Amino acid sequence: MKTLAELEAIRAKTLEKVSLRKDSDDSVRVVVGMATCGIAAGARPVMLKFIEENQKRNLNNVTVSQTGCIGMCRLEPMVDVLVPGKSKVTYVNVNPDMVARIVAEHIVNGQPVAEYTIGAQESK
Amino acid sequence: MMRDLSMHVLDIAQNSIKANANLVIVTFDIANNRFLSFEVKDDGCGMSPELLAQVTDPFTTTRTTRKVGLGIPMLQQSAEMSGGSFRIDSTVEVGTTIQAVFDLKNIDCIPMGEMCDTLLALVILNPDKPDFLFKATSNEATAEFDTRTVRAVLGEVPLNEPDIITWIKESIEEEFKPILEVSFL
Numbered sequence: 001m002k003t004l005a006e007l008e009a010i011r012a013k014t015l016e017k018v019s020l021r022k023d024s025d026d027s028v029r030v031v032v033g034m035a036t037c038g039i040a041a042g043a044r045p046v047m048l049k050f051i052e053e054n055q056k057r058n059l060n061n062v063t064v065s066q067t068g069c070i071g072m073c074r075l076e077p078m079v080d081v082l083v084p085g086k087s088k089v090t091y092v093n094v095n096p097d098m099v100a101r102i103v104a105e106h107i108v109n110g111q112p113v114a115e116y117t118i119g120a121q122e123s124k
Numbered sequence: 125m126m127r128d129l130s131m132h133v134l135d136i137a138q139n140s141i142k143a144n145a146n147l148v149i150v151t152f153d154i155a156n157n158r159f160l161s162f163e164v165k166d167d168g169c170g171m172s173p174e175l176l177a178q179v180t181d182p183f184t185t186t187r188t189t190r191k192v193g194l195g196i197p198m199l200q201q202s203a204e205m206s207g208g209s210f211r212i213d214s215t216v217e218v219g220t221t222i223q224a225v226f227d228l229k230n231i232d233c234i235p236m237g238e239m240c241d242t243l244l245a246l247v248i249l250n251p252d253k254p255d256f257l258f259k260a261t262s263n264e265a266t267a268e269f270d271t272r273t274v275r276a277v278l279g280e281v282p283l284n285e286p287d288i289i290t291w292i293k294e295s296i297e298e299e300f301k302p303i304l305e306v307s308f309l
Contacts, residue, residue: 006291007288014288018285035138036195044238047249048241048245051286064284068142
């Protein structure tokens, strides 16, 4: 049974981390398209896989959020990765199997996965 | 087309979020292990009678990037295809309620899908607003999850903190999996 007492204990542990992070601005944003088109194309497992990978690697500076339809429905699921000080990278036709590589190479090591980006996919 | 019911639920609840709701209530009612009635009720901006009359038309949408809006018409199609039904009520400034009924034993009914993942996604993608109340009942069991209760414990700690996500995921799965992610055949 999951209890609220357990939640309270987790909160107490987390509180310190949260206040530390407020002062840093190295936060990376992962934005997943979650309109009807994105959801139908499989955005939810992609989004949850990003959360899982971030947890696995203890990446506390990464937030995963959602956006609506930007009009390129045939390329969904689409994911934007925004690293402070770098230009935005858009990944298209993303599936859960591609996520571990994006997290490892792009978010952790700072090298976008060129072959998954919108530029590479569109010139195919 | 949506491949399963869990995708429909995620998609329809997005409408409530866009309608600036404070509370979204998602209810699943399963009768005799066969008929699923699911309802999404919000207290968002609601729709005018004119928009409400057109909203099941695929060529009606509020978005500006495209001329089609398929979420509601596809839900209606999925429900009716299974021999079920669909209804939508809305009042400006009060909110919108969508109800869809499915015959889970009908060969043309799409599968349930990973409903717990949908509920989890709704919570963690909307850490500030709205609040969600999830309820499920079957002949044998009931389940409930309320983000207001979680928020009251967490105070200023956001709902989408990694360790909090794990707790939310496990509570939702513990409550809802035995009712929603079972075989209905």
